[in-house]
Amino acid sequence: xxxxxxxxxxxxxxxxxxxxxxxxxxxxxxxxxxxxxxxxxxxxxxxxxxxxxxxxxxxxxxxxxxxxxxxxxxxxxxxxxxxxxxxxxxxxxxxxxxxxxxxxxxxxxxxxxxxxxxxxxxxxxxxxxxxxxxxxxxxxxxxxxxxxxxxxxxxxxxxxxxxxxxxxxxxxxxxxxxxxxxxxxxxxxxxxxxxxxxxxxxxxxxxxxxxxxxxxxxxxxxxxxxxxxxxxxxxxxxxxxxxxxxxxxxxxxxxxxxxxxx
Amino acid sequence: xxxxxxxxxxxxxxxxxxxxxxxxxxxxxxxxxxxxxxxxxxxxxxxxxxxxxxxxxxxxxxxxxxxxxxxxxxxxxxxxxxxxxxxxxxxxxxxxxxxxxxxxxxxxxxxxxxxxxxxxxxxxxxxxxxxxxxxxxxxxxxxxxxxxxxxxxxxxxxxxxxxxxxxxxxxxxxxxxxxxxxxxxxxxxxxxxxxxxxxxxxxxxxxxxxxxxxxxxxxxxxxxxxxxxxxxxxxxxxxxxxxxxxxxxxxxxxxxxxxxxxxxxxxxxxxxxxxxxxxxxxxxxxxxxxxxxxxxxxxxxxxxxxxxxxxxxxxxxxxxxxxxxxxxxxxxxxxxxxxxxxxxxxxxxxxxxxxxxxxxxxxxxxxxxxxxxxxxxxxxxxxxxxxxxxxxxxxxxxxxxxxxxxxxxxxxxxxxxxxxxxxxxxxxxxxxxxxxxxxxxxxx
Numbered sequence: 001x002x003x004x005x006x007x008x009x010x011x012x013x014x015x016x017x018x019x020x021x022x023x024x025x026x027x028x029x030x031x032x033x034x035x036x037x038x039x040x041x042x043x044x045x046x047x048x049x050x051x052x053x054x055x056x057x058x059x060x061x062x063x064x065x066x067x068x069x070x071x072x073x074x075x076x077x078x079x080x081x082x083x084x085x086x087x088x089x090x091x092x093x094x095x096x097x098x099x100x101x102x103x104x105x106x107x108x109x110x111x112x113x114x115x116x117x118x119x120x121x122x123x124x125x126x127x128x129x130x131x132x133x134x135x136x137x138x139x140x141x142x143x144x145x146x147x148x149x150x151x152x153x154x155x156x157x158x159x160x161x162x163x164x165x166x167x168x169x170x171x172x173x174x175x176x177x178x179x180x181x182x183x184x185x186x187x188x189x190x191x192x193x194x195x196x197x198x199x200x201x202x203x204x205x206x207x208x209x210x211x212x213x214x215x216x217x218x219x220x221x222x223x224x225x226x227x228x229x230x231x232x233x234x235x236x237x238x239x240x241x242x243x244x245x246x247x248x249x250x251x252x253x254x255x256x257x258x259x260x261x262x
Numbered sequence: 263x264x265x266x267x268x269x270x271x272x273x274x275x276x277x278x279x280x281x282x283x284x285x286x287x288x289x290x291x292x293x294x295x296x297x298x299x300x301x302x303x304x305x306x307x308x309x310x311x312x313x314x315x316x317x318x319x320x321x322x323x324x325x326x327x328x329x330x331x332x333x334x335x336x337x338x339x340x341x342x343x344x345x346x347x348x349x350x351x352x353x354x355x356x357x358x359x360x361x362x363x364x365x366x367x368x369x370x371x372x373x374x375x376x377x378x379x380x381x382x383x384x385x386x387x388x389x390x391x392x393x394x395x396x397x398x399x400x401x402x403x404x405x406x407x408x409x410x411x412x413x414x415x416x417x418x419x420x421x422x423x424x425x426x427x428x429x430x431x432x433x434x435x436x437x438x439x440x441x442x443x444x445x446x447x448x449x450x451x452x453x454x455x456x457x458x459x460x461x462x463x464x465x466x467x468x469x470x471x472x473x474x475x476x477x478x479x480x481x482x483x484x485x486x487x488x489x490x491x492x493x494x495x496x497x498x499x500x501x502x503x504x505x506x507x508x509x510x511x512x513x514x515x516x517x518x519x520x521x522x523x524x525x526x527x528x529x530x531x532x533x534x535x536x537x538x539x540x541x542x543x544x545x546x547x548x549x550x551x552x553x554x555x556x557x558x559x560x561x562x563x564x565x566x567x568x569x570x571x572x573x574x575x576x577x578x579x580x581x582x583x584x585x586x587x588x589x590x591x592x593x594x595x596x597x598x599x600x601x602x603x604x605x606x607x608x609x610x611x612x613x614x615x616x617x618x619x620x621x622x623x624x625x626x627x628x629x630x631x632x633x634x635x636x637x638x639x640x641x642x643x644x645x646x647x648x649x650x651x652x653x654x655x656x657x658x659x660x661x662x663x664x665x666x667x668x669x670x671x672x673x674x675x676x677x678x679x680x681x682x683x684x685x686x687x688x689x690x691x692x693x694x695x696x697x698x699x700x701x702x703x704x705x706x
Contacts, residue, residue: 137398137404137547137548138398138543138544138547139543140542140543143543170556171553171556171557174548174549174553174556175553177548177549178404178405178548178549179405179549180548181403181404181405181547181548181549182403182405182406182549185401185403185404185405186401186403
């Protein structure tokens with residue numbers, strides 16, 4: 001069977017942006033999380049039957065070059081907005097994971113017309129109403145990865161992160177951690193002005209997905225998003241952690257599919 | 263050669279088992295901080311520096327660490343300011359102020375100028391990037407560490423040398439009104455010596471600026487390699503590097519008998535010693551090391567290093583191994599072995615004046631430093647034993663070392679300005695180290 005996705009470089013917004021493209025149908029933009037694109041997973045495979053994934057690899061994460069001028073998630077959102085405009089992809093449906101949710105939230109706050117639908121999965125970006133976003137920087141990579149799932153024996157988790165870490169993998173993770181620190185060190189992985197700007201976003205259907213055993217992003221983040229985006233729907237997936245898309249991909253796909261089709 | 267005295271000013275009252283339990287000194291709870299004992303010790307360490315002056319050391323060196331009983335110098339400039347007033351002759355050598363974690367270079371320029379003025383020109387100012395753990399402690403973004411360092415350094419030199427007032431709009435620092443009233447006593451500014459643990463970027467950076475580079479107890483072989491790198495860069499800059507460009511700091515403990523020296527010298531590995539400065543996750547914060555440095559660490563053979571930045575730490579960070587044996591006696595046994603190995607590798611020098619002298623001479627012969635700094639012991643060693651070691655060193659070892667330094671011609675940065683020996687383009691640089699003794703010692 002031919003590879004269901006391909007990696008390509010598009011020269012856009014003065015940058016050679018590396019993108020993963022796969023599937024057929026209406027485009028769906030995906031922002032990966034703070035440790036980088038984990039690879040084409042089962043949930044991608046499933047949704048690619050009806051949607052074309054566009055997955056930009058974040059500047060500074062090893063493939064797309066780092067952009068010196070990007071110093072915050074708001075800057076990064078501005079960059080991606082320029083990318084979408086140049087590619088003629090506005091408005092587009094978006095799904096963002098963890099820090100990728102933060103990017104999407106910054107973008108929609110700046111321009112509510114940029115997204116037609118928005119799915120934020122365990123999103124960072126807002127100060128939680130209760131609890132704290134786990135500080136990932138004083139954790140070793142392995143300790144962090146382990147904390148992202150409730151059940152480390154999840155088959156797809158082992159597929160991505162099992163086995164010995166090669167020097168190349170370690171370097172890629174270090175690139176991702178360094179760039180994440182550049183953008184989100186302080187205030188830690190949130191932007192205090194973001195909730196106020198999000199209040200102006202009225203018409204973008206939004207789904208917030210959260211695993212009830214998430215050890216990284218507390219429920220308080222979801223509540224903060226609900227308070228800022230009053231029309232947002234919340235779907236909790238019981239018993240899974242910060243990576244619901246791999247820990248319960250079936251339920252995850254069902255929720256996403258239902259929301260995007262509505 | 264300038265000979266100086268240094269101590270980390272260890273907080274000596276944390277139970278060793280607590281450090282083992284925490285797997286490092288950094289992050290041991292300050293519930294263990296005893297105000298009375300600390301008050302005694304802060305005063306004692308100032309007295310100890312005065313004692314070093316009385317014994318004839320040319321300088322007293324201070325450093326700074328945060329949130330760590332390994333070193334009580336949380337705000338080194340406070341101690342330096344007091345020493346500026348209560349000492350008379352010694353150089354006050356700061357190795358160094360962690361510019362990226364202090365994040366206020368104008369304030370730093372003012373503090374250092376005042377210290378230099380009060381001491382009437384005895385300040386030597388060194389700057390560092392700060393240990394990994396200090397990025398967490400001070401909430402200093404580690405991914406911008408080197409940028410902060412470079413920008414703060416450049417700014418401070420300008421603040422000292424460019425008449426104000428002027429405005430500064432940098433990448434990380436911004437000042438509306440730069441016009442520090444106090445300028446350093448020394449013109450244009452105090453000498454700058456940079457301590458390090460063999461980051462090639464820092465070594466090259468020093469060579470470009472003709473700053474002496476001080477190896478902090480670094481393994482001899484790699485130190486030779488990096489000093490060659492310095493000399494190579496110096497040649498590119500048009501000068502021949504020499505002893506005036508290099509310094510070395512070495513843990514040394516001397517007592518009247520070998521038994522006593524060994525018993526107390528073992529405290530260099532108290533709690534795990536410098537390798538237990540901080541846990542892997544605190545030692546290597548994101549973006550703190552350049553990609554090159556990470557590659558070098560991955561490639562380099564295992565070996566001890568300052569503050570525990572080592573290939574072993576990196577491997578632990580990758581594998582998240584918990585190297586936490588529950589049997590603390592077993593931990594102590596292993597530490598004793600590593601202490602013995604460090605002595606064999608000449609990274610720790612312990613003994614009587616008679617037995618330490620030839621070892622110290624080897625260090626001078628191999629590394630040819632113009633600056634030599636003795637680092638007193640860590641751990642719960644009494645004031646009396648610490649001072650006895652200092653006296654034995656000063657009276658029975660240092661005179662012979664000074665003679666030897668003259669004999670093999672080791673000028674210091676005051677006798678010969680670093681970078682003043684011109685090297686015409688195309689002329690090969692002469693060796694700055696002598697690896698001869700290393701093979702006989704099995705250190706190659």
